[in-house]
Amino acid sequence: MRPSTEEELAEIVQGAAGPLRIRGGGTRAIGHAAGDLLETVGLAGVRLYEPGALTLVAGAGSRLAEIEALLAGEGQRLPFEVPDMRGLLGRAGASTLGGVVAANASGPRRIQAGACRDSLIGVRFVDGAGQVVKNGGRVMKNVTGYDLVKLLAGSHGTLGVLTEVAFKLLPMPETTVTLALPDLAPDRAVAAMAAALGSPFDPSAAAHWPGRGTFLRVEGFEASVRYRAMRLRALLAPFGVAEEVESPWEAIRDVAPFHGREGDVWRLSLKPSDAPAVAARAGGEALFDWGGGLVWLLCDPGIDLRARIAPFAGHATLIRGSAPVAVFQPEPRPLAAIAAGLRARFDPRGLFNPGLMA
């Protein structure tokens, strides 16, 4: 099923006899959803783009690449640097805005500009009763009623089918510089990134790629970028000589080191300073983004990583692989009960990607 209007989608949901598997471009879904395929690509199109207000409203089925090209034409972009997961997951197809939101997909700039959920300012969606709900809007500051926008971001299609999304945007920088420190062990690398992120020189990304280097990015107006890069170099001197290098950010964003490789891929969100020890306990290969707050791990297939690294504060998601465990980190009982309660209220018949997150 591939509705081309919100009304059509609402009718499909109202008439659904069983579970629906919701798909945007099919490029980044994780876990196992069962049910009849419901595609949102027909719900495409820019509803409003105001460069002077840094605002975009578009159908959830709009293709990410087309939107990024449109924004680039005005010297603007989505702030959160959307990862392209096709290489990691071995998928084809074209990512959609709805899929990006459903996964709360956020790349290296998350540490400076926030996640997808932080730039998302409005949604429309069809709930499990087939009713159209709107929340948020097209303005940057809005505390009118509950923030269901955040709740829908990262809900992986389990609360409703997104039909329209609104973002605040950022201008593209005039200049970008990446600095690299060579040969640091993970704990030193995380310490170096913490020093940079704790400085006023405002890096827009900080990642450690074992074997390749520890990378810091500075973006903005030319003079400012030059100045901040110079200050960061001095600040990082105790960790080595920081050289200016070509951008590694697309590869880091898309977890390129693990493309086409055997093994399970896990994504850990944790306190940055915990990352080196947790990665060591995990074994396998690691890629550290977000100053250490995000760790991608390539591990032996089939292992229960959570058991291996326990106890740790944060969460681990199985992005790709064969481990016979829940894809999403099981939550403590009261939180799981709240999440189940919300799903039961928004989707009383259990139509949307049932069992995916719970």
Add this chain to the structure above:
Amino acid sequence: MHMPPPDAGVLARKSRIVERLLAVLPEDAVVHDEAETRAYECDALTAYRCPPLAAVLPRSTDEVAAVLRVCHEERVPVVPRGSGTSLAGGALPTADCVILGVARLNRVLETDYANRFIRVQSGRTNLSVTGAVEADGFFYAPDPSSQLACAIAGNIAMNSGGAHCLKYGVTTNNLLGVTLVLMDGTVVEIGGAHLDAGGLDLLGVICGSEGQLGVVTEATLRILPKPEGARPVLMGFASNEVAGACVSDIIRAGILPVAIEFMDRPCIRATEAFAKAGYPDCEALLIVEVEGSAAEIDDQLARIVEIARRHDPVELRESRSDEESRRIWLGRKSAFGAMGQINDYMCLDGTIPVTELPRVLRRIGELSAEAGLEVANVFHAGDGNMHPLILFDANRPGDLERCERLGAEILKLCVEVGGCLTGEHGVGVEKRDLMSVQFSPVDLEAQMRVKDVFDPRWLLNPAKVFPLEASGVRRAG
């Protein structure tokens, strides 16, 4: 504005309820004497007052949980209260409620510069969070103008913003985790020192839920390294339209100032008379502040000034020292106080798309003339968050009602042009009955379902946010 009649059964059981509260709290943490409960009869929306049944001032998460268990069992409504600075009546009591004040929960629990967060108890004031880390070069970004007094608990409840959120975001963008006590006394930990949610983003919906989903007792907040410096430029323009166009051009040019503040003529005149900041005599004034090193500031201000020159400014005053910066901000920061000297006023908080600024200001002018009440505009222009101040005389019969009608018209206008009722103050009771202007019954139902899950008996701050007729069945239990 109406509140539901108090539950006669609860009122009749007052002594038993107080006894049960005294059984789980020290004596000095339970306020039940009628003279003393008056201290909690209102928040900063002083037009409405009602003493609560009792007030409690717990000192720990365990005590909060114990209080909520008692109230849950006794089916007593609970109104959480931070510092009572809500402009929307978020902490307004009803006669049958227990006020749960978090003022005694004010400790810093953990400061972690390597991971850039601070964990505090929720009664701590906004400014004192920054106070705890500024000697080490850090700050907490959201800066509501009540920051000297307002509590983090209230900031989370209202998802508070401030003058600098154009660059740093509002509370929800700076909140990493909470300890939340549910109405039945269950304590849950949501989020922490890590950046994103493992399952549904419950933190995202708790922030801004106006104390209706649970009581936040602890919070993990993101702290940021302080910029090297900051300096404003003041610009005067011949019309609101031109000033609005200048704002839009600055944003289009790829410059992201930390603040763009706008004042119109009535506001300039009043603050000038009060604060004598030396503002130019003009129709509209912008204060734009940028951050960075001295050279970065010079570079950005030069770009901004160049854009401003294209709009024929009647005044361009770039700050060159801390003293000049202080003078530029003086009028803006004393704007509300200045208005309070002249008149009673009502402060609105709608947000509009920034491109609609000129049209909305013109229409506000017309509505103001029709109502016969002056409106002064002062607001965060970069993000479209307006604060029209309606001037009235509380001692003149009918003036408050006229003011409220004009306020409602202005907020409807904000919604009509694509904006919203409230950008940072919250709905509370003040905008509660206007919610159906912005939301359909289905939209409101979707929001109320969230409360059904967190607080099935609808005991937490129940008569706020949603129009009474929309929430009636649920509140009746």
